[in-house]
Amino acid sequence: MATRSTLADQQSNDAVVDLGVVDGLVQLSFLIQSLLGRVAARHGLSIIQLRLLGVLRDREIGMLGLSRILELEKSSATGLVDRAERRELVRRVPVVGNRRAVHVALSEQGQALARAVHAEVATEITTLTADLSAPKRDQLSRLATTLVLGDAAARSLRL
Amino acid sequence: MATRSTLADQQSNDAVVDLGVVDGLVQLSFLIQSLLGRVAARHGLSIIQLRLLGVLRDREIGMLGLSRILELEKSSATGLVDRAERRELVRRVPVVGNRRAVHVALSEQGQALARAVHAEVATEITTLTADLSAPKRDQLSRLATTLVLGDAAARSLRL
């Protein structure tokens, strides 16, 4: 896991120790989640509510689709949306032509909050990565993208 | 945030689109958390219980230290340890010379589970990153390490 550090492959990264890709990614994920948790808490939100706002930012979707994206049981999605609706962040809207389906959409308030939260997350992550050189930040961005898209592809094929 | 993709700075990464460092890191963190959640669920654990095992893997620690590391209120740590102790994964051990303090330590069973879980996580992340070339995997590892250690340093200074 951990890479033996040689001058040849070092390519100048300041880190003297290398956590390895396993612990590195795990710890990085907790770091980002902690950051998201802090931003969410500022607005009285949990991470899952933050995520709900993020998912609904660019689409309107049914309960079943929501539970698939958030990897929740549909009954959990019901409760999640109930609480968000109680706070007037989202609305259940009827679907024309299918009377048993509902779509969940952001309210005006929810849209504003989603925008604010996204901006704050962007600021914090920018700060977090501020010490990286531009090429390294781009490397990181591309590597993260590769993993995320690769996993999405693998998961669609297998399931 | 998103990087304009030019032939010059492309450095050959297969990703045609780049999520940008903000969305890339956020989505990557959810991907890793989802992976951790699947591994945890296999053993009837939650992510926080998984984390508890991970934290106690190489140290024995008091409730207050635990709550700082896990970013929980101390009362939340009490409940967490209560439930883990009920499942015989950890033990509260008295601290000699300080009768109001307790340390939390893994039981034999907890140690075995922590090892098993860590191995499974390693396997899954290895699979996840299997398509990366060795140099790219090393880049990723070093970049993750840089962010994690940098944040730890920044946070110790500020708090």
Added chain:
DNA sequence: TATTGTTATACTCTATAACTATA
């Protein structure tokens, strides 16, 4: 019959406030 969603129930996880006991 299958699909979409909700309800009932029970448990985990979490925070706040108040408490005990020791330092």
Added chain:
DNA sequence: TATAGTTATAGAGTATAACAATA
């Protein structure tokens, strides 16, 4: 008084199972 930890309470989040309504 300050520190280490627990208890009481309330609410969010989650899963399982059973249900209702529509397709």
